[in-house]
Structure formats: C-alpha cells, structure tokens
Amino acid sequence: MAWNEPGGNGNNQDPWNNGGDRRGGGKKDQGPPDLDEALQKLQEKLNGIFGKGGNKGTGGSGSNGSSAGFLAVVVVVILVGWAAMGFYTVDQQERGVVLRLGKYHETVMPGLQWNPPMIDEVITTNVTRVSAYEHRSLMLTEDENIVDVSMTVQYVISDPVNYALKVRDPNASLRNASESALRHTVGSSEMNSILTAGREVLGSDVKLRLQGFMDDYQTGLRITQINIKEAKAPSQVQDAFDDVIKAREDEQRSINQSESYRNGIVPEARGIAQRMKEEANGYRERVVAQAKGDAQRFTSLLTEYQKAPEVTRERLYLDAMEEVLSKNSKVLIDVEGGNNMMYLPLDKLVESRPRTSTGSTSGRLNSSELQDVTDQVIDQLRQRQQTTTREAR
Structure with missing residues (x-):
C-alpha cells in the first residue's frame, strides 16, 4: 500500500x-x-x-x-x-629559474614541471634566440675627426640566473655598455683606418671590450657578433671626405703603377748591366791575349832581325805596304823622272781577275795576286817611260 x-x-x-x-x-x-x-x-x-x-549522540547543534x-x-x-595550479611546461628553448619565497632555489630544464604555487615563482628565459640591438652615433677619433658609426650587436642569454636576478634591466645595461665600448674603441683609432680597411678590426675590438663589460656586470648575456654596418664622415663634410678618399685611391694607384714599372725595368737593367760586364770581360780577355801575341811576335821578329837586318826590314816594308794597299781601292804612283802621276784602280783590277772555285772573289789580294798586279804596274810604268823618252827625243 x-x-x-x-x-x-x-x-x-x-x-x-x-x-x-x-x-x-x-x-x-x-x-x-x-x-x-x-x-x-x-x-x-x-x-x-x-x-x-562519528559524533552521533553527542551534544551540540547540527x-x-x-x-x-x-x-x-x-x-x-x-x-x-x-x-x-603548480603544473607548468618549460619549452625546449627555455630554462626556468625557480625562486622559493623570493630566494633562488634551482634552475629547471625543459619538460613538465611542478612547483608549489604562491610559494615558488618561476621565471622562464629563452637561451637560444639570437637578439639584435642597433646603435648609431657621431664619435670623435684619435686624430680629432668626427665619424658617423652604425653597428648591430647580436647576443644570446648564456646564464639565465644572472640575466633574471643579478641586473635589474640587462638590455638597458647592454645598450649603455655597447655605446661606451664603441666610443672607447673609436677614440683609440684613426679616422683613416675606420673608414677603410680597419672596419673588421674595429668590430672585433668592440666585441671583446663589450663582452668584458657584460661579464663584469654579470648580465648573463653573451655577445655573438658585432657588425659595423656603416662608418662614414658626417653628412656636412661628406663631399670633402670623398675628395680625400679619391685622392688617396689615386695615390695608391700611382704607387701600384710605379711598383709595376720598377718590377719590369729593374730586371731588364740588371740584365743589360750583366751583359755589359760580360762584354767588358770578353774585351779585356781579347785585348790581353792580343797584346801578349803581339809581344810574342815582336820578340820572335827581333830575333830574326838580329840575324838578317836587311831582309827583315824589306819584309816588314812589304808587309806594311801589303796591309795598307789591301785596304785601299785606289793608288796614286809618282814616277821618277816623269811629269805625270799614274792612277791605278785596284778595285777594278780585283773585279777583273779570275774568280775562285767558289764563284766569288775575295775582298783582299793574296801574295800571288798582288805580285801579278805589281808586274802589271811595272810594265805600264816602263811603257809610259819609253813613250816619254821618245817624245823627248
């Protein structure tokens, strides 16, 4: 129911x-x-x-x-x-800095983590991302010139504990330190090196000095690269600096041309000098040898002269005349007792003589040929003398 x-x-x-x-x-x-x-x-x-x-049966209100x-x-x-609320995940590129009641406790690695909420505080930082900071300003060089320098600073977080706890604003510290390092390095360099080939050296010096500042400040930052993007004179005097750079380039080009000319002319001059030395040595050897030969010949001739003076004098005379007449193509002979001077065209006589077996005539007369020419001259002289005698009678 x-x-x-x-x-x-x-x-x-x-x-x-x-x-x-x-x-x-x-x-x-x-x-x-x-x-x-x-x-x-x-x-x-x-x-x-x-x-x-249980509290059944006890006193007290329900x-x-x-x-x-x-x-x-x-x-x-x-x-x-x-x-x-205490569960969280740390990314693969991050590291977690754990603060327990405001004091550093540990550094956690990537993965799923748990920490007591409201007791522990976790600060995550990316330790692989490359950050960049650009700085540009006018600076005074060592030789008291003003240059406009622009650079880019690339950095990563190498120590997350120092980055999160030691410095209030690491990025602001980096900006201030980078300007200080750049000004110190530029102030220790000349303008010419900064504007031309010294740009890479300037970047390496700034990187070394800036990394020292970051280590002293304990910012936890590591400088990976310093790029000097631009280094030039101020825009107000840029035209004058361009003229100076152009003149310097012309100077360097002239120096290179001079070096090239010197490299070409010096070896040639050395070769000519060496050839002249060799020719001088050859001439010296030839003259010395000829002098020794002449001295030896004179000594031998003296011996023969002492044996037969008349014959030797006549032989020397004939040799001298042969040498003189062989170099002259025309001879003038004054006939004793005559009024005419006879002209002998020796060059024509040489051309009219019989050719040698080689089909050519020699430039000089040998003994037999000279004797033939002498006989012809004597015959002509006799004939002319007879003709002159007849006419006188």
Whole structure:
C-alpha cells in the first residue's frame, strides 16, 4: 500500500517526516528535507574517510557540524585547485629559474614541471634566440675627426640566473655598455683606418671590450657578433671626405703603377748591366791575349832581325805596304823622272781577275795576286817611260 493512500500507515512511511514525531512530539512535517541534516551526513562520511569517529549522540547543534563539513569540502577543493595550479611546461628553448619565497632555489630544464604555487615563482628565459640591438652615433677619433658609426650587436642569454636576478634591466645595461665600448674603441683609432680597411678590426675590438663589460656586470648575456654596418664622415663634410678618399685611391694607384714599372725595368737593367760586364770581360780577355801575341811576335821578329837586318826590314816594308794597299781601292804612283802621276784602280783590277772555285772573289789580294798586279804596274810604268823618252827625243 502506498504511503499516501487513505487508511494506510502513511505517517510512518512518509520520507519527508524525518522522524519529526520523535523529536517534535509527533508533529508531522510535509516540507523538503533538512539541509543541515544533509550536511551533517556528509560531514560524518568525511570524518570516516579521514579517520575521525562519528559524533552521533553527542551534544551540540547540527548547525555547527554542518558548517564544519562545508568548510572541509571547501578546503579540499582549494587544495586540489592549488595543486593543479603548480603544473607548468618549460619549452625546449627555455630554462626556468625557480625562486622559493623570493630566494633562488634551482634552475629547471625543459619538460613538465611542478612547483608549489604562491610559494615558488618561476621565471622562464629563452637561451637560444639570437637578439639584435642597433646603435648609431657621431664619435670623435684619435686624430680629432668626427665619424658617423652604425653597428648591430647580436647576443644570446648564456646564464639565465644572472640575466633574471643579478641586473635589474640587462638590455638597458647592454645598450649603455655597447655605446661606451664603441666610443672607447673609436677614440683609440684613426679616422683613416675606420673608414677603410680597419672596419673588421674595429668590430672585433668592440666585441671583446663589450663582452668584458657584460661579464663584469654579470648580465648573463653573451655577445655573438658585432657588425659595423656603416662608418662614414658626417653628412656636412661628406663631399670633402670623398675628395680625400679619391685622392688617396689615386695615390695608391700611382704607387701600384710605379711598383709595376720598377718590377719590369729593374730586371731588364740588371740584365743589360750583366751583359755589359760580360762584354767588358770578353774585351779585356781579347785585348790581353792580343797584346801578349803581339809581344810574342815582336820578340820572335827581333830575333830574326838580329840575324838578317836587311831582309827583315824589306819584309816588314812589304808587309806594311801589303796591309795598307789591301785596304785601299785606289793608288796614286809618282814616277821618277816623269811629269805625270799614274792612277791605278785596284778595285777594278780585283773585279777583273779570275774568280775562285767558289764563284766569288775575295775582298783582299793574296801574295800571288798582288805580285801579278805589281808586274802589271811595272810594265805600264816602263811603257809610259819609253813613250816619254821618245817624245823627248
């Protein structure tokens, strides 16, 4: 029989009664279930879970027990949420600096990590990304000239602990230190080297000095590259500097041309000098040898002259005349007792003589040919003398 049918034992079976007749003198309650009773039951279950005994039959109001159970549930929910908030992930390119109650605790590596929320603070930094900073300003060189220098600084975070904790603003420190390093290096260099070939040396010097500043400041930054993008004179005097650079280039070109000419002419002059030395040595050897030969010949001729003076003198005369006449193509002879001077064309006589076996005539007369020419001359002289005698008679 249903609990609410007429005549039934509905009062004992009413689920909303909650034993009100036992507590309230049998008074029936047809309202909703009591909230305090539900919280009390939940508290009893929690007490059983956490090892606390039930409080049935104890004194105290049900309202206080229900409030305690609600607070326990709230505390559990808060603890679970607090623990869930402690999970985080560190990227592969990052490192995590853990601060426990504001003090450095550890450095965590990439992966899933957990730290107590509101107790530990995690600062993540990217240690592989290359950052860049550009700086440009007018600076004074060692030789008191003004140059406009523009450079780019590339850097990475090498020490995340120093980067996060030792310096308040590492990037601002880098900007200030880079300008200081650049000004110090430019102030120790001349303008010519900065504008021309010394740009790479300037970049390396600035990098070395700037890295020293970063290490002294403990910024945790590592300088990877310094690029001197531009180094020029101020725009107000750029035209004058261009003229100076052009003149310097012309000077260098002239020097290179002179070097090339010297490299070509000096070896040639040395060769000519060496050839002249060799020719002089050859001439010296020839003259010395000829002098020795003449001296030897004179000594031999002296011996022969001492033996037969007349014959030797005549032979010397004939040799001298042969040498003189062989070099002259025309001879004039004055005939003794005559009024005419005879002209002998020796060149024509040489051309008219018989050719040699080689088909050509020699430029000089040998002894037999000279004797033939002499005989012809003597015959002509005799004939002319006879003709002159006849005419005189």
